[in-house]
Amino acid sequence: MGLMPTLAVAAAAAAAFAAAWWGHRRPYEPGRPWRPPYLAIMWLSLLVVIMMLAHLVTLVTGTPLKSRWGY
Numbered sequence: 001m002g003l004m005p006t007l008a009v010a011a012a013a014a015a016a017f018a019a020a021w022w023g024h025r026r027p028y029e030p031g032r033p034w035r036p037p038y039l040a041i042m043w044l045s046l047l048v049v050i051m052m053l054a055h056l057v058t059l060v061t062g063t064p065l066k067s068r069w070g071y
Contacts, residue, residue, distance in 0.1 A: 010052035
C-alpha cells in the first residue's frame with residue numbers, strides 16, 4: 001500500500017473515532033432500543049490509526065519496523 005492509501009485509511013479511521021466519540025458522549029434516550037458499541041468502535045479505529053502510523057514510518061524511512069525478536 002502506498003502513501004496516499006495509507007493516509008486515506010488513517011483519515012477514515014480518525015473520522016470513525018471522532019464519530020464514535022461524539023455518539024458515546026450523547027445522553028442515553030430511554031425510548032431508544034439499541035445503541036451501537038461506541039467504545040469498541042473507538043478502540044478498533046484507534047488500533048487502525050496506530051497501525052497506519054507505523055506503516056507511514058515504514059514508508060517514509062524505507063526500512064520495515066522490526067519486532068523485539070528481530071522478525
